[in-house]
Amino acid sequence: MINIGVIGYGYWGPNLVRNFQQCKSTSVKCVCDMHKSVLERVKATHPGVDGTVWTEELINRPDVDAVVIATPVSTHFDLALDALKAGKHVFLEKPMTQTVEQSERLLEEAEKRNLTLMVDHTFxxxxxxxxxxxxxxxxxxxxxxxxxxxxxxxxxxxxxxxxxxxxxxxxxxxxxxxxxxxxxxxxxxxxxxxxxxxxxxxxxxxxxxxxxxxxxxxxxxxxxxxxxxxxxxxxxxxxxxxxxxxxxxxxxxxxxxxxxxxxxxxxxxxxxxxxxxxxxxxxxIEALAVEVAHFAESIENKTPPLTDGKAGLDVVRxxxxxxxxxxxxxxxxxxx
Ligand SMILES: NC(=O)c1ccc[n+]([C@@H]2O[C@H](COP(=O)([O-])OP(=O)(O)OC[C@H]3O[C@@H](n4cnc5c(N)ncnc54)[C@H](O)[C@@H]3O)[C@@H](O)[C@H]2O)c1
Known part of the structure; x- marks a missing residue:
């Protein structure tokens, strides 16, 4: 079982949490959102999932294997880099980052640490x-x-x-x-x-x-x-x-x-x-259901996902x- 932490529970985040909960290979342990009121919604819909307003707390939890980032684009690079440096696999929303240089840096970090970096190109x-x-x-x-x-x-x-x-x-x-x-x-x-x-x-x-x-x-x-x-x-x-x-x-x-x-x-x-x-x-079939299962398989089999960091970088370029x-x-x- 791959344990997931999700950062960002606005418009798109709830779809990700629902699909990662439903996937048989993954389980959501914690959701982080900077707005405390949002966490009330998480508690009501997913009673077994913890909530926090602190991204470091979620990223550094020993029981979290992979971090899913569904926050605005301007935050993607810092959050993804922190997660990779903490040894976590990353599922990152589109567009991957704000610059080519940032995407290249994430690719380098993921490769160095043998971690899966996948970008949510849902379509x-x-x-x-x-x-x-x-x-x-x-x-x-x-x-x-x-x-x-x-x-x-x-x-x-x-x-x-x-x-x-x-x-x-x-x-x-x-x-x-x-x-x-x-x-x-x-x-x-x-x-x-x-x-x-x-x-x-x-x-x-x-x-x-x-x-x-x-x-x-x-x-x-x-x-x-x-x-x-x-x-x-x-x-x-x-x-x-x-x-x-x-x-x-x-x-x-x-x-x-x-x-x-x-x-x-x-x-x-x-x-x-x-x-x-x-x-x-x-x-x-709901695309996200296929996609989260593919993320889990890529981690388990140590194979690059279809929409890997390179695919994300090509879009940012x-x-x-x-x-x-x-x-x-x-x-x-x-x-x-
Ligand atoms: N794949 C798709 O089809 C699809 C669809 C919609 C949005 N998206 C992507 O998802 C991402 C989020 O979009 P959205 O529409 O859900 O945005 P949103 O503004 O509705 O939600 C973002 C949430 O993240 C929280 N947040 C922001 N910065 C944070 C931080 N540093 N720490 C913790 N929480 C933080 C906010 O409080 C908010 O609840 C974007 O990258 C967007 O492009 C993808």
Whole structure:
């Protein structure tokens, strides 16, 4: 049994505590939140779990093997480093840290101590994303040409990160998992409509080393909630609507072929292919349940998790470049 301590019991923390309690390989020993009133809720829902307002107390408990961190991004690095230095495995919320340098430091510490460092890229463990990955790796979509995502809604405004750092990690994690090309440069533009607050509306373009491009539109100011992702391939295209429980994934057997006339290069023959639309069956399991079980397995088997510290670092690298590009009205920044 792996004993867990969870830091942060705000919006996301309760989902983590519930899943780590339900997982047969893990048991939550203690929850830490800086607000005492929050701990009353923990006691009411999970009577056997201890509560504390002191992070050091939780991290240094001898009966805690792994620390789960679900606090705002600005606190991730210090808390994760303290936990690793205390010899604890770490499950860290997205985005992993505020800078590439911090993520690299955490990777180094985890590696040095042989500890599991996993980042909560929840979408990777969902049925729809697993299905898209299966379609891409099985060759059903052909060559991947683009990844295009709209992730917009009204609020929740964050104060320590802009809308890209808040919402785009989901898409960057999915993109990194399903697009078989390496991102080489990033451009981004965005705007804050409120003095002193981070950008609430932003657009990010990711350039890949192959014949492939990615785009993410993130917005906290949209009157409607949209979670639409398109993955376009040379053979078929996928439309993923995360808000449609019945037809979450649709695979369109559609495409375009362009043939240039040999005699006159200006003349081209465009032919459109329009075939059937297929709605694959999607496994309906809570992603977090799959994910926490995978964290436990990774610790037990000493194998790197699917969303390890390196996957977290790759997302932070793109976010950091996007921030730099946004400061230059979108001029692309190369990824080193
Ligand atoms: N994986 C997902 O789908 C998903 C969804 C939502 C949020 N998140 C991530 O989870 C993290 C938390 O987000 P949230 O929306 O739950 O935030 P939140 O503000 O609702 O909750 C954070 C909690 O942490 C506590 N806290 C803050 N600093 C602390 C400290 N130093 N010590 C102890 N407690 C502290 C706060 O009192 C609060 O209760 C963020 O990194 C966010 O990006 C992930």
């Amino acid at each position: 990777i463990y969902t049925g729809p994303v697993r299905k898209i990955h299966e379609l891409v790796t099985g060759g059903d979509l052909g060559e991947i040409l683009y990844y295009d995502s709209v992730r917009i809604n009204l609020g929740l405004f964050q104060h320590d990160v802009d809308v890209l750092w808040d919402l785009a990690p989901h898409d960057l994690a999915i993109m990194q998992h399903v697009v078989p090309h390496k991102p080489v440069a990033v451009s981004a533009t965005g705007m804050s409509h409120f003095d002193g607050e981070p950008e609430n509306t932003a657009y990010m373009t990711i350039f890949f080393d192959g014949n492939c491009i990615g785009h993410i539109h993130a917005n906290w100011m949209s009157p409607v909630k949209i979670r639409h992702t398109l993955v376009g391939g040379s053979k078929q295209m996928v439309v993923y609507n995360d808000l449609d429980p019945n037809e979450t994934i649709k695979v369109y057997n559609k495409g375009v072929t362009i043939n240039r006339n040999r005699e006159s290069v200006r003349e081209m023959l465009v032919s459109y292919r329009s075939g059937d639309v297929h709605i694959p069956q999607i496994e309906r 793109i976010l950091e470049a996007a921030t730099e590009a946004m400061g230059m009205q979108g001029r692309p920044v190369e990824l080193t």
